[in-house]
C-alpha cells in the first residue's frame with residue numbers, strides 16, 4: 001500500500017451537514033483511508049491508498065460533480 | 077485586496093466577466109477571484125466596440141431612411157445631423173450599458189475583487205500589478221486581455237492625427253471627406269455610418285476584396301451595394317504616406333493616387349494583447365497571433381487558461397469571448413472538457429444590408445472534404461424583401477453532400493444578423509436540408525430566404541407558388 005495525504009480545496013459547503021456529506025462522499029470511495037473536512041477552511045485532508053485511487057480522481061467523485069453543489073480541487 | 081486567490085483573471089472585458097461569474101456560480105460564490113485590469117470596466121465591446129458602433133449605425137440609418145424613403149408617396153425629409161448631440165447621447169448610452177451590465181453586476185459578487193493595474197507574470201503562480209505594492213498569487217489563472225487596434229507604420233500618419241475605433245466616438249463634427257483604411261467589418265460599418273451622416277467616404281483596402289473571410293459572392297454583393305450608396309472603394313491599394321493637410325498617397329495596381337481628406341480612420345485590424353504579460357515566465361506559449369490554447373481553452377501551462385480576443389483563433393467576437401470565458405471556468409472547476417464548436421459560431425457585419433455568416437464557405441468545405449453541395453438565392457426571390465423594397469442581397473447554404481447536413485449558412489439581407497440563428501441551430505445540431513424544410517417559417521419574413529434557399533436544393537423555386545412548403 002502506498003499511503004499519501006492529499007489536501008483539497010472544497011467549494012460549496014455552507015453548514016456542518018455539508019461537511020458531513022462531503023466527508024461521506026470521500027470516505028465512500030475505495031482507497032480513501034480517512035477524510036477530515038473543514039467547513040471553516042473550506043478544505044479537506046484526505047489519506048489515500050494511491051494504489052487504489054489517484055489524487056485527481058477525488059475531484060471527480062460524485063459528491064463533487066453533476067447536480068451536487070460541491071466542487072473540489074486537489075491543491076497538494 | 078488579498079494576496080492570494082483561487083482564481084486570478086487578467087482582463088475586465090466580456091471574457092473576464094463571463095469567466096468570473098461562471099466560476100462564482102459553480103463554486104456557490106466561494107472561489108476567491110481577482111479581476112485585474114485597467115481602463116473602463118467591460119473592455120472593448122461596451123466602451124469602444126459593439127455598443128457605440130451599433131448605436132451610431134442605427135442613428136445613421138434613421139437619417140438615411142428619412143432622406144431616402146423607400147416607398148413612393150413618402151416624401152424625403154431634408155434632415156441634417158447634429159453630431160455633437162448624437163455623440164453625446166452615444167456616450168451616455170455607453171455609460172448606461174457599462175453601469176447596468178458590468179459595474180452594477182460585479183458589485184453583487186462579494187467573492188470578486190476588482191484590481192486596478194497592468195498584470196505581468198512573475199512565474200506560473202504569481203503576477204505583479206502596476207501601481208500595486210504587493211504581488212498577487214493565484215491557483216488558476218485565466219488570461220482575457222483582449223486585443224488592440226493595430227496601425228501600420230506609415231510615413232506622416234502619426235502627425236496627421238488619425239482616428240481609430242478607440243477615439244472616433246469623441247468626434248463632434250461629421251468629417252467632410254473621410255478616408256477609411258481597411259475594408260474589414262469595423263471599417264465598413266463605420267464607413268457606411270459616416271457616409272450616411274454626410275461624409276464623402278473612401279475605403280482603401282490592400283486586398284482585392286472586402287471581408288476576405290466571407291463567402292466571396294456575398295462580400296462582392298455587399299461592396300456593390302455600398303458603392304451604390306456612394307462609398308468609393310480603392311482596392312488592392314496601399315497607403316504610402318500621409319502629407320501635411322491630410323493628403324494620402326496611395327499605390328494601386330493602376331498606379332499612384334492622391335486623396336485629400338479631412339479625417340482618416342485607420343481600421344487596419346486588431347492584434348491580441350500578449351506583450352507585457354511576460355508569458356514566458358508562466359510557461360504560456362504564444363505568438364503574435366495570440367495565445368495557444370487546446371480545445372478546452374487551456375494554455376501550455378495546465379493551470380492557466382485563456383479566453384477571448386487574446387486567443388490565437390480566427391474570429392474576434394463578443395459572444396465568442398464570453399463563451400470561452402464560461403468554458404474556461406467550467407473546465408477549471410468541473411473537469412468538463414468543454415470546447416467551442418467554431419463552425420457554429422456566427423458573425424455579422426452590421427452594414428445595410430447586413431452580412432451574417434456561420435460555418436464553412438463553399439471553398440473551405442470543398443478544400444477540406446473534396447466537394448460540397450451549395451445553393452444561392454437572390455434576395456429578390458423573398459416576398460418580404462420585395463415588400464420592404466430592399467432587394468439587394470443573397471442567401472447561400474453549404475451542405476455536406478454525404479449526409480445532406482447543413483455546414484454553412486451565409487446571408488446578405490435586412491436582419492441577417494438576427495436570422496442567421498437558424499443557421500447556427502442547424503449546424504450546432506447537425507440538421508439537414510430536409511429538417512429546415514420540415515420547419516414552418518413565418519410569412520412574410522426575410523428568414524424565409526433560408527427556407528427558400530433550402531427548397532432550391534430540391535426544386536426549381538421559380539415554379540413554386542408563394543409560401544409553398
Ligand SMILES: Cc1cc2nc3c(=O)[nH]c(=O)nc-3n(C[C@H](O)[C@H](O)[C@H](O)COP(=O)(O)OP(=O)(O)OC[C@H]3O[C@@H](n4cnc5c(N)ncnc54)[C@H](O)[C@@H]3O)c2cc1C
Nearest residue numbers: 087088089090091119120121125195221222384385393394
Ligand atoms: C468597433 C468595434 C465593433 C465591434 N462590434 C462587434 C459586434 O458587433 N459584435 C461582436 O460580437 N463583436 C464586436 N466587436 C469585437 C468585440 O468587441 C471583442 O471581440 C470583445 O470585446 C473581446 O472581448 P475580450 O474580453 O476578449 O477583450 P476586451 O473586451 O478587449 O477586454 C480586455 C481587457 O483586458 C485588459 N488588459 C489588457 N492587457 C492587460 C494586462 N496586461 N493586464 C491587465 N489587464 C489587461 C484591458 O484593459 C481590457 O479590460 C467589435 C470590436 C470593435 C473594436
